[in-house]
Amino acid sequence: MQKFRVELKKTVDDSYDVRIGRNLIPELVADLKGGLTGNCKKFAVVTDTNVRELYAAPLVEQLREAGFSAELFVFPAGEKSKVRRTKEQIEDAMLEKGFRRDCCVIAAGGGVVSDLAGFVAGTFGRGVPYVNYTTSLLAAADASIGGKTAVDTDLATNLIGLIYQPKKVYIDIDTWKTLPKEHLINGLAETVKHACLADASFFSYIEDHVEDILNGVPDVCEYICEQNCRVKYEVVMKDEKEQNLREILNLGHTVGRAIETVSGYKLLHGQALSIGMTAQVNLGCRLGFLTEDERDRVIALQKRIGLPVGIPDGIDREELVKKLYTDKKVRDGKLRFVFQKGIGEVMTFGEDVYARPVAEEEIREILMQM
Amino acid sequence: MQKFRVELKKTVDDSYDVRIGRNLIPELVADLKGGLTGNCKKFAVVTDTNVRELYAAPLVEQLREAGFSAELFVFPAGEKSKVRRTKEQIEDAMLEKGFRRDCCVIAAGGGVVSDLAGFVAGTFGRGVPYVNYTTSLLAAADASIGGKTAVDTDLATNLIGLIYQPKKVYIDIDTWKTLPKEHLINGLAETVKHACLADASFFSYIEDHVEDILNGVPDVCEYICEQNCRVKYEVVMKDEKEQNLREILNLGHTVGRAIETVSGYKLLHGQALSIGMTAQVNLGCRLGFLTEDERDRVIALQKRIGLPVGIPDGIDREELVKKLYTDKKVRDGKLRFVFQKGIGEVMTFGEDVYARPVAEEEIREILMQM
Secondary structure, rough: OOEEEEOOOEEEEEEEEEEOOOOOHHHHHHHHHOOOOOOOOOOEEEEEOOOOHHHHHHHHHHHHHHEEEEEEEEOOOHHHHOEEHHHHHHHHHHHHOOOOOOEEEEEEEOOOHHHHHHHOOOOOOOOEEEEEOOOOOOHHHHHHOEEEEEEEOOOOEEEEEEEOOOEEEEEEHHHHOOOOHHHHHHHHHHHHHHHHHOOOHHHHHHHHHHHHHHHHOOHHHHHHHHHHHHHHHHHHOOOOOOHHHHHHEEEEHHHHHHHHHHHOOOOOOHHHHHHHHHHHHHHHHHHOOOOOHHHHHHHHHHHHHHHOOOOOOOHHHHHHHHHHHHHHEEEEEEEEEOEEEOOOOOOOOOOOOEEOOOHHHHHHHHOOOH | OOOEEOEEEEEEEEEEEEEEEOOOOHHHHHHHHHOOOOOOOOEEEEEEEHHHHHHHHHHHHHHHOOOOEEEEEEEEOHHHEEHHHHHHHHHHHHHHHHOEEEEEEEEEEEHHHHHHHHHHHHOOOOOEEEEEEOOHHHHHHHHOOEEEEEEEEEEEEEEEEEEEOOHHHEEEEEHHOOHHHHHHHHHHHHHHHHHHHOOOHHHHHHHHHHHHHHHOHHHHHHHHHHHHHHHHHHHHHHOOOEEEEEHHHHHHHHHHHHHHHHHHOOHHHHHHHHHHHHHHHHHHOOOOOOHHHHHHHHHHHHHHHHHOOOOOOOHHHHHHHHHHHHHOOEEEEEOOOEEOOOOOOOOOOOOOEEEOOOOHHHHHHHHHOO
């Protein structure tokens, strides 16, 4: 024998339900009793200092009342916690408490929590079941569909991680009422992005309901959440066939991620994204991908929501340009951007090509004027 | 909408070739030029201080001669390096050198290298292609088939990791001639384990060829390598259907992994496994799963090879008993062991049940007498 083939062709089914509703903790516990995660009786509830008392501690309590073993693992709230060190600390604490491969991880919180908890679940015992209970608009839009988990490093955001699917996602609209307004605003940045890339009428709906959203009118919030998930879902689903389509979700993120890092995470993700979207429509307009009116509508909507559309004082633009090269879309050392086409569509640059090479000078010029 | 289903049912093909031969670096480079890892032009060669000069540096050189970009990432040889900190250092060094998601990771070394490099590949950019060039008997047997990658923590071995399949495995028999005899002996422990659990005639072959193996007679080494891969492959393949069968590869590892940790990794993995196998046949004999003659044959073969069959001085047996509970087979706080049935088969304890609960007293008594 000089060679043999390891045959690993198989059908896998990672399908799962996304539940959108109110007061979902009892339903989550009932699902677990009904066998959502098989025979698992031991749950690691991963959360941050913001969500701990509001929802994670009650969840642990209800799990215990249902006869499960459950422990809380809490890290400091904020993007700065989304690093390998926090992942290690959670793992060590789980091991210390006797957790092994027969456990299940439940994320209770926003996007940072689900990114971290999903990554922990995906590598703990080489993968244990994972359930996502999301408590923020941003998480609903950005982190509940697609299975992306990751941490940041000094040199790159979201570059160390996994695609790891949850057993079920719960989007509890009730929890939004306890979100600080700043975080609600933050979450709307992804919503605007989704509308820009896929749905002109959804964009108009947001324009018409900014105040209702910020005031937490339930029906409006539920609709916003549904549309967010729908856009994301459709893109992620189609991407099963078209390898690169998922890149369009990266709209606005090239500059967004870079400025988030350069700001030392003083900018929230949504704030950074809004600045990134502004850079994108400015450059896109220059390149003829959308009109000045369309560009101005996007910028105006972000402003009305309360999102920043300029580069804040104290950000070194040259450092920002340098940081662009840590973007995951970089190929062969060249920057690549996704662009919206008008409002509600994205540009394509060939079959299954959604990102366009951008010369450093082109984007530097835009950034210098923002 | 209150609920919607994310459909993620699909067929995946992770099949790959295992190549067993001599002087395989030129073939590996030719395969990469032929598109083994798609369009990838940037290779991170991960290796340890032992393998660096012998094979990894020449591999990098040949990759560069072939027109690829290639960099060497070296960590100190030994199981102690198989930790999250080393993974982080490799990742940071890769990011520092400009590696992003368009790269490929090549492991060049033994089991520790492939465990670490495979884990790095599986989470870098959420997964980049990975090629395994193995330079030790142990890696050929233990790490080239099955896709298991992992690191150790203070509290558990191999508990943080992934199942991540390579694009191809190269087992270069030529490299065995530079293995220190201690490492060759170390690798034979897994070989004996494979024979014990699956193939009585292979066990006899090893008994008949101990000296040839230790002297590196090429045909004998190639045969040993083939049989190792065959046994492992058959178990891993069947496990696609029978969920628990893979546990039989854990034969001898319950005590083995624990003593490896308690020794502070002064014991090599194979040495620890040999002690674990001895504990397993002692307990199995007591429980009537194999005869005294069969038990003695296993112990005698390990001795002839040069493997330890008793617990070395300085190992605290009570600490060892406590450490058993960090084993990944532990369920509901109970120890579970896999047992061989005579020589060449494993015990089953029900349909698709290969591990038997063992009372702490049963195994303590065995360990006190070793």
